[in-house]
Amino acid sequence: MKQRIWMVPAGAVLGLGWGGLALTLGNGSVKRLSAPLLALGEGLRSLSLSGFWGNLAAWGIVLLLSALPLLALVLMGGKRRAADEWLLGLMSPILLASLWLLVNPTQLGRMVREFFPVAAGWTLLSMVLAFVMLRLLRCLEKAPREKLARAFAALLYACAVLTAFAAAYGQVLEGAGQWAEVVAGNTDPGSLTPLIIGLLCLLNAAPGLLSAVTMIWGAALAQALGQENFDGEGVALCERAALACRMVAQATVVLAVSGNLIQLALLDELRNTHFSLTMPLVSLMLSVGLMLLCRLLQRGQQLQEDSDSII
Secondary structure: OHHHHOHHHHHHHHHHHHHHHHHHHHHHHHHHHHHHHHHHHHHHHHHHOOOHHHHHHHHHHHHHHHHHHHHHHHHHOOOOOOHHHHHHHHHHHHHHHHHHHHHOHHHOOHHHHOOHHHHHHHHHHHHHHHHHHHHHHHHHOOOOHHHHHHHHHHHHHHHHHHHHHHHHHHHHHHHHHHHHHHHHOOOOOOOHHHHHHHHHHHHHHHHHHHHHHHHHHHHHHHHHHOOOOOOHHHHHHHHHHHHHHHHHHHHHHHHHHHHHHHHHHOOOOOOOOOOOOOOOHHHHHHHHHHHHHHHHHHHHHHHHHHHHHHO
8 A cells, every 4th residue: 555655645746736837837828738739720721822732732631630530440340339439430520620720710710719729629638538438438348357456446546646636736726816816905915824825725635635545545445356355454454444534534524624713713814814614525425435335345254254154
C-alpha cells in the first residue's frame, strides 16, 4: 500500500501546477490553445488559393485527415457494429466539417471564430476518450476474474490521481477568485485574510484528497479479491482498509465544519468570508461504502471458515 499512496500527492501536485498555469495564461489561454489549429486552417487556405493543384492538395489533406476514423473502423472488421465503433465513424463527418470551417472561418460569426478551434478540438478529444472507454468496457465483458480485478484496480488508481488533481486544481482557482474579491474591495486585507483563504482552500480540498486515499485502498482490495484464495492476508487487508475508511469518514465530517468554525472565531479580523452549509457526500459515501464492503467480506470469510470447520 505504501508504494501506491504517492499517487495522491502526485495528482495534487499536478493539479496545483495546472492551476498555476491556468492563472498565468489568464484570458489569453483560448488564443494560445487556438493558435495551432488556426495556423493549420490558414495554411490550408493559402494552399487552396495558390492555384488548381494547390486547391486539390488542400482538399486531399482535408479528406485524408477526415477519413482516418473511418479507416480505423474498416480495419477493425466485423459486420455488426457496436456503440463504440459507431462513435468512431461519427468522428469523420465532424472532423471534415471542423476542418472546412477552419479553412473558411468567414462562415462563422465573428465572436465564434476565435473560440471555435478549441470547441471543436475538445469535442473530438471527448469522442476519442468516450470511444476508448466504451471499447475497454466491451473488452472486459468476458475477461477472467484476475484480469477484471487488475482492470478494476487500475481504474481506481487512475480515479484516485484524477480526484486529487481536480481537488487541488479547483482550490487554486477558488483561492485566486476569493483573493480577487478582496483586492476588488480596495481595503487593507491584513496578513490574516490571505492566510485564512489558503487554509480554507486546503480544508476544502481535503475531502477530495481523502476520497483519493479511499480509492487507493479500494484498488488494493480489488487486487486481493482477484487472487484465487482470499486467505488471512486478504482478511487483514480488509481490517486495515475498514479502519482507514472509518478514519477518512470521521476526518471528512470534522473538516466540513472546521472552516466555518475558524471563520466564526476570527470574524472581526477577516475582510473576506465564505461560510458554507455543505457536506462532502461523495467522500463520505466512498469511505463508508468501502468500510461496509470490508466488513461484509470479513463476515463472509468467518462464515466460510466456520462452515469448513464443521464439514
